[in-house]
Amino acid sequence: MDTLPPRTTRIQKKNVSRILEAALDVFSANGFRGATLEQIARAAGLSKPNLLYYFPSKEAIHVELLSGLMSTWLDPLRLIHPSGEPVEELIGYVIRKLEMSRQFPRESRLFANEIVQGAPRIMPLIEGELRELVEEKSILIRRWQDAGRLARMEPRHLIFSIWATTQHYADFDVQVRGILSEEDERHFEDARAFLETFYRNALDPARG
Amino acid sequence: MDTLPPRTTRIQKKNVSRILEAALDVFSANGFRGATLEQIARAAGLSKPNLLYYFPSKEAIHVELLSGLMSTWLDPLRLIHPSGEPVEELIGYVIRKLEMSRQFPRESRLFANEIVQGAPRIMPLIEGELRELVEEKSILIRRWQDAGRLARMEPRHLIFSIWATTQHYADFDVQVRGILSEEDERHFEDARAFLETFYRNALDPARG
DNA sequence: GATATTCTTGACCAATTGGTCAGGATCACG
């Protein structure tokens, strides 16, 4: 598992982070098999054998990236707070998640690529960390619904819908742009406005 | 562009369709670069050089698949009818699209793979056929909204949300299963129920 | 400044992969 001697030097820190940054670029744009060590090395400003001095294999880089980012990726979900106003809490989650799509599209595509192809390298993470967190928040949502403070609908599918609608703007970026024919990022503003009304309607407990 | 002499024989018809079927399997599961001609050939029950007798290159097979399926893929959207009841028309679209995810997950993943990686081979189709159809339906939706028969929200983003929420069940299948921990396809029933309430709430014109 | 450790590289390798080709097998058809 470990690739380097215990003591982490200055140079190691610098190069490892360079490699991961470059790998994020290359993997997210080309998928695992589409990416080559040569590309990653060039993007990181290192030689190919030098890459392999820091990581034992291409796969190791990929796994390190995915598991390192998983936690950050889940932060927005963690921030849903039991004591808040239900509709606002969930809309806040939607907005945070959309913001992630805007600011970290590479990370989103990295996961998308991996999962579309069967998540061969991160199933454990999905069935562990992720699943538990979803379970926890689902219970909270259910409680809110029971208290009549949120429209009634399956909590886990509601969470799926939030992932889907927000990550869509990162993962399917080229399609969105192709249809809206805008080069800048203005459409993120529109998406934000849309999602807010959309979810406000959908979640309104008056519908229950 | 064309790979074979004008006259299409019985054998050609059989083998070309076998190849495309096999290619759908392999490309959708592994992406373009992840797929090999060897895999496709084996899945089709042909030899590799024989594949290349029917198609000039790996890329040609991929393009043929994508462009051949694009039209079918858009059928559910075409079925939205101007004279119907707005909310029901859109919910019908959601259901049809979800049904596509259930019955044709490979096709969905094929497109997902391609688009996530920048759609290098189908941008023309996106900016052509697809975009026009979306434009047309957006105008219809806008008209419905103006008539007060549908909650007011950006039509194109509404369409995006429908794509996202429904295709999610095909493209991110392993994640959905990993979280719900169900092996069968029962969750499609739940998804259907969820999406129906969800969109019924969101689209209800009473919310305006 | 000696020396042990860490870092870097060019050269190299085996496996994979997309694609070619010459020639043989099979088929359609008069």
Place this chain on the structure above:
DNA sequence: CGTGATCCTGACCAATTGGTCAAGAATATC
């Protein structure tokens, strides 16, 4: 049944790619 067109294959090729290795360069430490 003969013949031309279609179909199929084994052998082969060049390029790419993940990964190794021995040896040299740089760095830390005393």
